[in-house]
Amino acid sequence: MDHSKHSRNTSTDKKDSGDTGGSVLNGHFDGMVTRAPGGTGRSSAAPAAEPGSRVAAAGVMESWRDERTRSVEDNEMSLPSLAAAYTTILRGLGEDPQRQGLLKTPWRAATAMQFFTKGYQEKIIDVLNDAIFDEDHDEMVIVKDIDMFSMCEHHLVPIFGRVHIGYLPNKRVLGLSKLARIVEIYSRRLQVQERLTKQIAVAITEALQPTGVGVVIEATHMCMVMRGVQKMNSKTVTSTMLGVFREDPKTRDEFLTLIRS
Amino acid sequence: MNAHCDTVEEFQCNNGFSDLIIDTKKSAVHRKHETSRKEDEDESRLPALEAAYTNILRHLGEDTHREGLLRTPLRAAKAIQFLTKGYHETIEDILNNAIFDEDHDEMVIVKDIDMFSLCEHHLVPFFGKVHIGYIPNKKVVGLSKLVIFFFFFFLVQERLTKQIAVGIHEALQPKGVAVVIEAAHMCMVMRGVQKMNSRTVTSAMLGVYLEDPKTREEFLTLSQRA
Numbered sequence: 203m204d205h206s207k208h209s210r211n212t213s214t215d216k217k218d219s220g221d222t223g224g225s226v227l228n229g230h231f232d233g234m235v236t237r238a239p240g241g242t243g244r245s246s247a248a249p250a251a252e253p254g255s256r257v258a259a260a261g262v263m264e265s266w267r268d269e270r271t272r273s274v275e276d277n278e279m280s281l282p283s284l285a286a287a288y289t290t291i292l293r294g295l296g297e298d299p300q301r302q303g304l305l306k307t308p309w310r311a312a313t314a315m316q317f318f319t320k321g322y323q324e325k326i327i328d329v330l331n332d333a334i335f336d337e338d339h340d341e342m343v344i345v346k347d348i349d350m351f352s353m354c355e356h357h358l359v360p361i362f363g364r365v366h367i368g369y370l371p372n373k374r375v376l377g378l379s380k381l382a383r384i385v386e387i388y389s390r391r392l393q394v395q396e397r398l399t400k401q402i403a404v405a406i407t408e409a410l411q412p413t414g415v416g417v418v419i420e421a422t423h424m425c426m427v428m429r430g431v432q433k434m435n436s437k438t439v440t441s442t443m444l445g446v447f448r449e450d451p452k453t454r455d456e457f458l459t460l461i462r463s
Numbered sequence: 464m465n466a467h468c469d470t471v472e473e474f475q476c477n478n479g480f481s482d483l484i485i486d487t488k489k490s491a492v493h494r495k496h497e498t499s500r501k502e503d504e505d506e507s508r509l510p511a512l513e514a515a516y517t518n519i520l521r522h523l524g525e526d527t528h529r530e531g532l533l534r535t536p537l538r539a540a541k542a543i544q545f546l547t548k549g550y551h552e553t554i555e556d557i558l559n560n561a562i563f564d565e566d567h568d569e570m571v572i573v574k575d576i577d578m579f580s581l582c583e584h585h586l587v588p589f590f591g592k593v594h595i596g597y598i599p600n601k602k603v604v605g606l607s608k609l610v611i612f613f614f615f616f617f618l619v620q621e622r623l624t625k626q627i628a629v630g631i632h633e634a635l636q637p638k639g640v641a642v643v644i645e646a647a648h649m650c651m652v653m654r655g656v657q658k659m660n661s662r663t664v665t666s667a668m669l670g671v672y673l674e675d676p677k678t679r680e681e682f683l684t685l686s687q688r689a
Contacts, residue, residue: 271524272523272524276524280522280523283518283522284518284519284522284523286518287515287516287518287519287522288515288519288586290511290512290514290515291512291515291516291543292617294508294511294512294515295508295512295543295544295547295550296504296547296550296551297547297550297617303583303584303617303619304583304617306584307583307584307585307586307617310584310585310586311585311586311587314585314586314587314650314654315519315523316523317653317654318653318654319523319524319525322523322524322525349659351649351652351653355531355532355535356531356534356535356538357535357538357539357542358516358519358535358539358542359539359542359588360587360588360649360653362649362652362653392520392523392525392531392532392535394531424579424588425542427579427590428546428579428588428590429542429545429546434577
């Protein structure tokens with residue numbers, strides 16, 4: 203395997219990673235609403251306010267570190283409004299919210315929805331801070347079959363599937379379960395599968411500056427299965443290859459073979 | 464409707480059905496009449512649903528003006544109307560022309576009917592497979608058509624199983640009906656206990672399937688075989 207000797211310069215691209223990463227990263231932050239009261243006073247990382255501009259590398263690094271938009275207190279305060287909204291929905295569909303089975307459903311549904319979007323409450327930096335280690339390892343590391351559950355941002359219906367992550371460390375390795383935690387933080391949001399794949403890859407790149415990262419997600423979209431075209435068995439596969447995984451076909455092949463087996 | 468109920472009750476008493484089933488039958492009948500919904504009502508209720516969804520998005524901390532979310536309240540409202548469209552259909556509409564006279568009295572099994580619905584406790588999907596067996600008594604029915612009607616409500620799996628069994632029973636008066644549902648509940652998988660691989664299996668046996676173990680065994684063997 204000669205992938206480890208390959209060009210280092212591509213791995214140091216924190217932002218672009220060899221493609222039009224800038225605008226996609228902005229898309230990645232489009233949904234982040236800065237909340238003034240609980241905010242950390244970060245004036246530069248207000249991405250929702252500058253939708254079209256190319257955020258500088260430093261800005262992206264900061265945004266990556268300070269992404270939280272919701273706190274536990276916010277959750278508690280929003281619960282009554284969420285429950286009221288769900289009661290309206292039940293009524294609007296012709297159900298009787300007073301019947302026994304539905305009495306506490308608005309609260310349960312609201313709490314469930316908050317759980318499904320708890321990625322907004324967590325920051326990558328909190329999860330990763332302690333688990334980056336210096337290791338002189340430059341062979342591929344793969345964590346595969348990570349179960350993933352997300353919500354489709356277009357229909358508010360679940361998406362579930364598996365994530366496979368591979369990376370080539372460059373003197374720094376990450377605690378293995380932290381890869382799964384990165385997946386959790388980004389998947390527990392209102393998502394688009396393409397964006398989710400990219401966000402995971404970019405987070406790992408920014409945390410470790412590895413030689414390369416590959417992320418493959420295979421998922422079933424309930425919005426396709428339960429409604430619309432109603433195709434039961436179809437799966438959507440997306441992938442993001444950064445660094446040497448993108449440059450070198452052999453590395454990519456090795457990664458793809460290993461996640462198949 | 465009342466006369467129909469009496470006849471069915473008689474039939475049930477004479478054929479070994481228990482009282483429990485009669486109560487469930489009544490709740491199934493009750494469901495048809497309670498707060499039903501017409502299609503044009505759907506259109507008029509859409510704005511209220513949309514507003515509710517916009518509220519939900521905001522309170523989850525999202526920005527409702529970003530591109531991906533702009534029309535989400537409308538799409539989500541239509542999606543959930545679709546998933547609960549059973550509320551504005553009646554079983555008579557479904558069955559009107561689909562019952563046929565056939566001189567067949569061997570077991571009929573329709574298995575691996577894919578089922579998707581929303582749990583009434585968390586409004587989160589659960590999905591799985593339904594296996595149905597019945598022994599006709601001179602009448603057969605387009606079975607999938609009948610069964611699918613029951614999916615589009617807010618459901619509890621136990622109740623769904625019973626409703627399907629009783630629905631078939633009411634439509635056909637067969638010698639027996641058996642329904643088995645095996646489903647995965649996203650409320651258990653995606654949240655709460657987060658058990659990925661657990662499945663909930665419920666069954667309802669009526670008539671000869673309840674009385675005769677051999678018949679029941681035949682149904683279970685045939686429906687489990689891959």
